[in-house]
Amino acid sequence: MASSHIILPKEEEEAAAEAGLGVAVEADHDSPAQRPFQEPAPGKAALPFSATCVRISRDSYPNLRALRNASALDLHEDDAAFVKVEEGDYGYVLDDVPHLTDYLPDLPVSAATPFLCSLLAPWPDLLFLGENWQYFVNADDTVPEKVYFESEEVKACIVTCGGLCPGLNTVIRELVCGLSHMYNVNDIFGIQNGYKGFYSSNYLTMTAKSVNDIHKRGGTVLGTSRGGHDTKKIVDNIQDRGINQVYIIGGDGTQKGAYEIYKEIRRRGLQVAVAGIPKTIDNDIAVIDKSFGFDTAVEEAQRAINAAHVEASSAENGIGLVKLMGRYSGFIAMYATLASRDVDCCLIPESPFYLEGEGGLFEYIDRRLKENNHMVIVVAEGAGQDLIAQSIPAADQQDASGNKLLLDVGLWLTHKIKLDVNYVYICTLDASCMQVSVKLTRDYCKSKKMEMTIKYIDPTYMIRAIPSNASDNVYCTLLAHSAIHGAMAGYSFTVGMVNGRHAYIPFHRVTSTRNKVRITDRMWARLLSSTNQPSFLSKEDIDAAREADKAANSRKNGDNAKKKPASVLANGTNGVETPPAALTPLRHPATEAPVPPSAAADVSSTMAPDSDSADDTRAAVADQPEQQPSEETEITQEADGAAAATVTKSSEEPASGANASWTAATPPMTPERGAAAAAHDSEGSDTQSAGGRGSPLHGEGKPRHAGAGVKRDDVAAAKSRLLAFRSFARDKKVIKSGGAEAAASPEREGAAEHKEKGKERRKRFWK
Numbered sequence: 001m002a003s004s005h006i007i008l009p010k011e012e013e014e015a016a017a018e019a020g021l022g023v024a025v026e027a028d029h030d031s032p033a034q035r036p037f038q039e040p041a042p043g044k045a046a047l048p049f050s051a052t053c054v055r056i057s058r059d060s061y062p063n064l065r066a067l068r069n070a071s072a073l074d075l076h077e078d079d080a081a082f083v084k085v086e087e088g089d090y091g092y093v094l095d096d097v098p099h100l101t102d103y104l105p106d107l108p109v110s111a112a113t114p115f116l117c118s119l120l121a122p123w124p125d126l127l128f129l130g131e132n133w134q135y136f137v138n139a140d141d142t143v144p145e146k147v148y149f150e151s152e153e154v155k156a157c158i159v160t161c162g163g164l165c166p167g168l169n170t171v172i173r174e175l176v177c178g179l180s181h182m183y184n185v186n187d188i189f190g191i192q193n194g195y196k197g198f199y200s201s202n203y204l205t206m207t208a209k210s211v212n213d214i215h216k217r218g219g220t221v222l223g224t225s226r227g228g229h230d231t232k233k234i235v236d237n238i239q240d241r242g243i244n245q246v247y248i249i250g251g252d253g254t255q256k257g258a259y260e261i262y263k264e265i266r267r268r269g270l271q272v273a274v275a276g277i278p279k280t281i282d283n284d285i286a287v288i289d290k291s292f293g294f295d296t297a298v299e300e301a302q303r304a305i306n307a308a309h310v311e312a313s314s315a316e317n318g319i320g321l322v323k324l325m326g327r328y329s330g331f332i333a334m335y336a337t338l339a340s341r342d343v344d345c346c347l348i349p350e351s352p353f354y355l356e357g358e359g360g361l362f363e364y365i366d367r368r369l370k371e372n373n374h375m376v377i378v379v380a381e382g383a384g385q386d387l388i389a390q391s392i393p394a395a396d397q398q399d400a401s402g403n404k405l406l407l408d409v410g411l412w413l414t415h416k417i418k419l420d421v422n423y424v425y426i427c428t429l430d431a432s433c434m435q436v437s438v439k440l441t442r443d444y445c446k447s448k449k450m451e452m453t454i455k456y457i458d459p460t461y462m463i464r465a466i467p468s469n470a471s472d473n474v475y476c477t478l479l480a481h482s483a484i485h486g487a488m489a490g491y492s493f494t495v496g497m498v499n500g501r502h503a504y505i506p507f508h509r510v511t512s513t514r515n516k517v518r519i520t521d522r523m524w525a526r527l528l529s530s531t532n533q534p535s536f537l538s539k540e541d542i543d544a545a546r547e548a549d550k551a552a553n554s555r556k557n558g559d560n561a562k563k564k565p566a567s568v569l570a571n572g573t574n575g576v577e578t579p580p581a582a583l584t585p586l587r588h589p590a591t592e593a594p595v596p597p598s599a600a601a602d603v604s605s606t607m608a609p610d611s612d613s614a615d616d617t618r619a620a621v622a623d624q625p626e627q628q629p630s631e632e633t634e635i636t637q638e639a640d641g642a643a644a645a646t647v648t649k650s651s652e653e654p655a656s657g658a659n660a661s662w663t664a665a666t667p668p669m670t671p672e673r674g675a676a677a678a679a680h681d682s683e684g685s686d687t688q689s690a691g692g693r694g695s696p697l698h699g700e701g702k703p704r705h706a707g708a709g710v711k712r713d714d715v716a717a718a719k720s721r722l723l724a725f726r727s728f729a730r731d732k733k734v735i736k737s738g739g740a741e742a743a744a745s746p747e748r749e750g751a752a753e754h755k756e757k758g759k760e761r762r763k764r765f766w767k
């Protein structure tokens with residue numbers, strides 16, 4: 001049974017202590033084979049084990065001083081009075097970055113945008129100003145004043161699991177060199193071939209010298225594997241070999257494994273820190289801004305796309321088809337497409353498409369070839385799996401880790417295009433309803449078939465087997481160093497950048513859900529307008545996506561309204577799994593105060609699993625990664641120029657109250673505002689789809705107009721181009737129209753008060 005670590009608010013701890021409640025007992029030894037709990041060595045404090053997210057100061061190199069300062073500095077009473085503190089499930093989520101309207105309450109809306117601020121502001125050095133929601137360490141969760149481990153007592157090991165990804169060797173190198181150079185740690189081992197290597201292979205001794213140039217190679221010098229995670233055997237080996245720092249590099253499966261290891265270590269009371277460094281080329285790990293290797297993959301994908309383009313444009317009616325990685329998410333395909341500009345169509349798992357019929361892929365290919373004589377299609381490996389399954393019945397197969405094995409969408413699509421891409425548009429008079437309609441007829445007559453050449457390029461393993469590029473190298477280094485500092489301080493966590501800041505994140509936060517491209521979001525709208533491809537979505541599809549977004553956001557709202565104790569932050573809780581019947585003895589890092597079982601149980605009970613757990617865990621920052629990086633700034637920049645010209649509709653509900661003025665410049669990431677943002681995104685897409693094409697399924701029976709085939713495409717494409725601008729413009733309208741009612745609302749009063757505080761803060765700032 002899982003054990004968990006819960007840090008109670010100080011009052012609860014004190015109340016429980018006064019009530020004479022004792023130490024929580026470890027009651028997890030249900031199997032005689034399991035090793036018993038170990039008391040810490042005499043004179044040695046228990047590990048803090050807090051995986052509470054710690055905000056490390058912005059832009060700062062993540063070091064122990066920054067760790068210490070994170071709590072000491074930010075939660076001083078004096079400061080706290082001037083920051084907007086939200087106490088939620090995630091600890092103290094602070095909006096510590098001032099908003100321009102804090103300083104200039106009457107600033108016209110358009111001038112409150114980041115872009116214009118930098119252009120117009122007479123005080124260009126005034127930092128802007130997006131809202132930044134951060135994880136902060138709990139007030140009562142003091143970061144230790146000193147390094148937990150003595151250098152000479154550290155025995156560290158490193159393991160890589162799952163698929164390859166550019167940068168694995170860089171992380172390994174920086175872990176070894178960082179431990180050695182920064183902390184003088186010299187007992188470092190490599191575990192070979194993934195988790196199973198803990199119990200089935202020899203450990204490799206690693207030194208700064210032996211890893212010196214491994215970052216120049218792709219892959220992982222340690223080897224990797226799928227499957228083979230046996231928690232007990234792994235922890236037995238860790239224990240037997242006296243390992244006290246475990247660095248685990250891998251994707252969401254790996255991080256789940258790391259969490260299991262952490263829990264078992266905790267259950268046994270071992271003084272071992274577990275540091276996860278999340279990796280996936282697909283870039284779909286939740287909460288963190290970006291996973292390492294992603295940039296390199298996108299860059300490398302350009303080569304394949306370029307080759308496909310050269311091939312396609314050198315042939316008569318040439319089609320270049322490139323398959324890129326992305327099992328559940330199309331981030332690589334989307335970013336590679338946006339970066340390349342040579343792609344005419346990008347297909348991703350999140351956006352269903354169909355082949356035949358009006359608005360389908362074949363029709364688009366036909367049109368594109370007629371217009372351009374060539375085209376490039378990028379398809380993410382997870383796209384169209386349902387379509388393939390319809391034509392190739394295949395048994396569900398899984399890899400050793402239990403991941404579904406996908407059918408090759410690239411091969412399948414190549415085959416389908418070769419067979420089917422040829423339509424003749426015949427205008428017919430529909431006798432029954434006396435309407436002119438377009439009938440699409442597949443033309444199998446050889447003489448009429450157009451010459452077409454298709455070249456399928458599958459660079460998937462090439463783009464992940466290479467060494468990381470410069471920016472990923474830097475990122476890998478920071479992640480590795482961040483992991484070292486946290487582990488040396490005795491913490492267990494997954495590291496990552498969250499909203500541009502280094503953070504230590506509880507394992508389950510990054511594994512309980514997965515980032516996906518939001519097809520109702522502006523980034524995807526941008527892609528549609530960049531490629532000019534059809535969205536393949538019917539109004540029903542968009543409505544469904546919108547509903548899903550709304551439901552997810554209202555769940556978040558509801559969950560946050562529950563206001564669970566702020567300190568229920570640590571690993572093993574938060575509704576992700578059933579709370580354990582008995583808890584491990586908990587010691588506060590600073591006070592060493594044990595958590596009374598009843599108090600702990602109270603907290604646990606608030607964390608009973610519910611169906612919302614996945615969203616719950618992401619509510620504070622998870623929206624941010626889903627909105628692709630730099631989204632806010634980009635939108636604002638574009639929109640300012642274009643909004644006025646493109647607004648055609650203003651019937652949307654105004655955003656309520658005080659939020660309206662906030663939404664203007666940078667949509668703040670409260671759950672409520674998140675919901676509003678999702679809603680307007682969806683509405684934007686809806687606009688797009690309204691004039692768009694129905695799938696054969698949805699579109700059947702709709703009246704059609706002669707000659708509409710091509711025209712409608714143009715209209716739809718134009719609409720999709722407007723999409724990104726419209727939703728922003730709508731925000732502006734909302735603000736203007738919502739301003740009057742909002743002025744009288746209590747929220748508005750709150751905002752006024754807040755602005756007063758802002759003024760104070762400004763004074764302090766300049767002082």
Ligand SMILES: Nc1ncnc2c1ncn2[C@@H]1O[C@H](COP(=O)(O)OP(=O)(O)OP(=O)(O)O)[C@@H](O)[C@H]1O
Pocket residue numbers: 161162163164194195196225226227228229250251252253254255256257258260279280281400401403
């Ligand atoms: N739920 C889980 N609990 C414990 N271990 C797991 C779990 N899921 C996966 N693992 C282990 O983690 C390792 C890697 O998992 P997986 O093959 O799914 O790759 P991944 O870490 O998700 O990386 P990638 O992004 O490359 O798929 C395997 O050894 C697997 O046994």
Ligand SMILES: O=P(O)(O)OC[C@H]1O[C@](O)(CO)[C@@H](O)[C@@H]1O
Pocket residue numbers: 163164251280281282325326327381399464
């Ligand atoms: O072929 P392998 O090594 O199992 O890995 C393939 C999978 O790994 C990933 O690169 C990462 O999860 C996926 O995109 C892909 O489906």
